[in-house]
Amino acid sequence: MNETEMIPKPGEVVLEVKDISKVYPGTVALQHASIVFKRGEVHGIIGKNGAGKSTLVSILSGIIRPSAGQVFVKGKLFTGFSPVHAKKEGITIAPQRPETIPDFTVIQSLFLPNYYQRATGILDWKRMAADARQIMTSTGFEIDLNRRMSDLTLSEQQLFLIIKAFYFEKADIVILDEVTTSFSGKEQALFFRIIEAQRKLGKSIIFISHRIDEVMVICDRVTVIRDGRAIKTVDRSGLEKDLLCSLVVGEGSGNLVACEIPESGAHEALGEVVLRVEGFNRRSVFEDISFSLRHGEILGIAGLVGSGRTEILKAIAGIYPLDSGTLKLSGGLSTRFKDPNRSLQEGVVYFPEDRDEEGLVGTLSVRKNATLSYLIRIALRSLIRQQQERNLTRELIETLEILTSSQEEDVQNLSGGNRQKVLAGRVWATQAKVLLLDEPTKGIDIAAKESILNSVKTKMTQIAGVVITSPGLEDLLSICDRILVLFNGHLVDEFRREQFDEMVIYQAIQGILRPGANATPNKSHEPERINGR
Amino acid sequence: MNKGVWLQLTLLDNLIWVLFAFFFIIMSIYVPNFLSVNNITNIFYHSSILGVLVLAQGLVLLTGNLDLSVESTLCFAPGIAILVTNALVPGISPIIQIALALFIGMVVGWLNGFLITRLKMNALLESLSMMTILRGLVLFLVPFxxxxxxxxxxxxxxxxxxxNIPVAIFVMLGLYLIFAFIMGATRFGRFLIASGGNPRASFIAGVKVNKIIITAFVLSGLLAAIAGILAAGRQGSISNAMGTGLAIQSLSGAILGGIALSGGRGTVFGMLGGTLLLGLIDNSLTLAGVNVYLLNVAKGSLILIALVLDSAKTIARASLLYREKLRILEKTGSAIR
Structure with a gap:
């Protein structure tokens, strides 16, 4: 045990999980996973949504305890590994969604909570500013130290947290949990430089990402997680995009359909075009987006987090700003919606990805939530017809199988899956012609997911054309008639149902295009290998 | 839902009236002369001005904002209306004067709503400024x-x-009836409470949130002006200090009545309960000869108790509904989703 007292040498194991499992009621998030992290390496963790990456991160940072298995830090076995232990052992985490104090300036946040003090107890801002400026210059992150955190963009905040973890918290082991999702080319280059410098200093970096191209550039080793198992750890010499993609997707992926959904109707059954998006542009978010949607069609949009999925759907509904572009509805007139009210009036409805912040009114009852948009579009009299409203709600509760004690229950008392169904009911009740469903299956269990996908397939297509996004490909593969692939804000490929192949679509999401794809991605986003590696 | 659960839920949702009944019975027993027609009428009469102001405050609270300026509007609207009409067209019909007072109240409310929604000002600070400005103007324009x-x-x-029942009581109860109807049965009422509960979600659902909030402020200004006319009538004059301190009392009444400061929760019926309970405590303790300063202690404590009961109520309500859900599950035999 006295090796632990010595300073670890490069290549030495600093962190190890051995045979860990995490079981939740109803699901197994991790099973018998063993991974070794070494000093001075960048270790990539990749896998699909729900593969168990976030569970692993939570275990490594001590937030949750594994159901079985062991965690070793610098050779020491920890039984009840907690965030306090993690901090003491020099493990820090830069999370996907930065949490900062909005009114603090950059420099105030950088040193929090270890401010320099003079002997008198007064804070030594002069010395802190000097140090901060020096570090910022060395990383190449040019930022005014007196700007407020709330004024930084998301990617600037992410860079800030990365720099803080490495230079100010001085952690030996840094976990980067999908921190690159909003980076543009320039920020990515800066990020790569920081990682490279820190690796040389002997830090251990655990890099969780969805973007295989980034992983290829900076990682020394990559572990692929699938269905809660650590499938394989690949060394640098063996890193190949195709290999990683196939490890992530798994064998026999072609017919991997998770839910039992009735077979889709034939293509010929689709009706007239109900929505045509023409040349949607928003600087540095998405570019030149055009597609059309038919009545009765389910159109999937696949893409990584940060590829612009949500923004495009919101832009259609008038929630997100556009630089240019127009919409054509079935009437044929070119238009653009100035707010969601206008869009709802015209029969285009957006189902928000963020259910509780942007979707439901938690303090109101199931009934009042379910009929909110209905009252704006369909029931136009100033007086609400109470009986009609109750009947409609009862119908929605029955067809969508919402589990609630009554229509009058506060919606915030429902489980996640049932809240999601109330939101689906609200959208459906509008009888809109175009439904934009942004991740309707996010964060809910299998049964609720199946139920929602089922109602999209069998009910919503009866009245409308549906555009749908999802964090995982399985949902899209199981119900879509067509899938569009979004990469770095560009539509790069399109698959009809008979062409569906999870592996090929997954590769397209990663920017690896099949021959004959109908568009080319912006090459400038393709990261170049650094240091000739 | 069975009858027992329904009854418990109804009692929980109308906790303020349960409290009111409790205090009413206690006071009837212990305070002499409390339970007379005259005294009950008195409670209502003395609650009428505050009652209208609680309604003004409550509407804005439901949208998740607040309006401290109601107490100044109460004085400003009728004051300016009378000053202007007396100066320009002396002897004009009082109906015109009243209409002008109501109009001024609505303009003040519109300005509040505009500054808060369009210019994104904080409601507390904006209405505090408005309260000070209007009071200053009244003090300047109305010498005494x-x-x-x-x-x-x-x-x-x-x-x-x-x-022989005071007109003010009819005015107050009439307004409560009208607004209970607006909040319960109209689209506007539904949109208003949704905007307060989650403005972002309501906007995305298609509610014109800013328009709704501005309208709520206009109604608040209108109601404050009505309260002003009641107050002027009771005093037989408009003094420049009229309404001072009522903003906080209107907040107390609304919160006591179960309106959430964060918006989106509460009923008009609850606001009436809050108003009447404050009036009842005031009246009965005065009758019992309690020191006027201790009276404030009692009113403040009452609000504290209401806040504690409110948290307890939320927990009790959730557990009641949970048990009910379990019962339904057992009956239907389906699994928890």
């Missing part, structure tokens, strides 16, 4: 008090109607 108000103007505050 405007007297000699026409009878048509004061009748709402000091007149009596059916069975």
């Amino acid at each position: 008090a405007i007297t000699g108000l026409p009878q048509g103007f004061t009748v709402f505050g000091n007149g009596r109607w059916l069975f």
Whole structure:
């Protein structure tokens, strides 16, 4: 045990999980996973949504305890590994969604909570500013130290947290949990430089990402997680995009359909075009987006987090700003919606990805939530017809199988899956012609997911054309008639149902295009290998 | 849902009225002269001005904002209306004067709503400024008090109607009825409470949130002006200090009545309960000869108790509904989703 007292040498194991499992009621998030992290390496963790990456991160940072298995830090076995232990052992985490104090300036946040003090107890801002400026210059992150955190963009905040973890918290082991999702080319280059410098200093970096191209550039080793198992750890010499993609997707992926959904109707059954998006542009978010949607069609949009999925759907509904572009509805007139009210009036409805912040009114009852948009579009009299409203709600509760004690229950008392169904009911009740469903299956269990996908397939297509996004490909593969692939804000490929192949679509999401794809991605986003590696 | 659960839920949702009944019974037993027709009428009469102001405050609270300026509007609207009409067209019909007062109240409310929604000002700070500005203007324009108000103007505050019951009581109860109807049965009412509960979600669902909030402020200004006419009538004059301190009392009444400061939760019926409970405590403790300063202690404590009960209520309500859900599950035999 006295090796632990010595300073670890490069290549030495600093962190190890051995045979860990995490079981939740109803699901197994991790099973018998063993991974070794070494000093001075960048270790990539990749896998699909729900593969168990976030569970692993939570275990490594001590937030949750594994159901079985062991965690070793610098050779020491920890039984009840907690965030306090993690901090003491020099493990820090830069999370996907930065949490900062909005009114603090950059420099105030950088040193929090270890401010320099003079002997008198007064804070030594002069010395802190000097140090901060020096570090910022060395990383190449040019930022005014007196700007407020709330004024930084998301990617600037992410860079800030990365720099803080490495230079100010001085952690030996840094976990980067999908921190690159909003980076543009320039920020990515800066990020790569920081990682490279820190690796040389002997830090251990655990890099969780969805973007295989980034992983290829900076990682020394990559572990692929699938269905809660650590499938394989690949060394640098063996890193190949195709290999990683196939490890992530798994064998026999072609017919991997998770839910039992009735077979889709034939293509010929689709009706007239109900929505045509023409040349949607928003600087540095998405570019030149055009597609059309038919009545009765389910159109999937696949893409990584940060590829612009949500923004495009919101832009259609008038929630997100556009630089240019127009919409054509079935009437044929070119238009653009100035707010969601206008869009709802015209029969285009957006189902928000963020259910509780942007979707439901938690303090109101199931009934009042379910009929909110209905009252704006369909029931136009100033007086609400109470009986009609109750009947409609009862119908929605029955067809969508919402589990609630009554229509009058506060919606915030429902489980996640049932809240999601109330939101689906609200959208459906509008009888809109175009439904934009942004991740309707996010964060809910299998049964609720199946139920929602089922109602999209069998009910919503009866009245409308549906555009749908999802964090995982399985949902899209199981119900879509067509899938569009979004990469770095560009539509790069399109698959009809008979062409569906999870592996090929997954590769397209990663920017690896099949021959004959109908568009080319912006090459400038393709990261170049650094240091000739 | 079975009858027992329904009854418990109804009692929980109307906790303020349960409290009211409790205190009413206690006071009837222990305070002499409390339980007379005259005294009960008195409680209502003395609650009428505050009652209308609680309604004004409550509407804005439901949208998730607040309006401290109601107490200044209460004085400003009738004050300016009388000053202007007396100066320009002396002897004009009191109906015109009343209409002008109501209009001024609505303009003040519109300005509040505009500054808060369009210019994104904080409601507390904006309405605090407005409260100070309007009070300052009134103090400047009205040296001490405007007297000699026409009878048509004061009748709402000091007149009596059916069975010799003060007109002010009819005005207050009438307004509560109207707004209970608006909040319960109209689209506007539904959109208003949704905007307060989650403005972002309501906007995405298609509610014109800013328009709704501005309208709520306009209604608040209108109601404050009505409260002003009642107050002017009761005093027979408009003094420049009229309404001072009522903003906090209106907040107390609304919160006591179960309106959430964060918006989106509460009923008009609850606001009435809050108002009447404050009035009842005031009246009965005065009758019992309690020191006027201790009276404030009692009112403050009452609000504290209401807040504690409110948290307890939320927990009790959730557990009641949970048990009910389990019961339904057992009956239907389906699994928890």
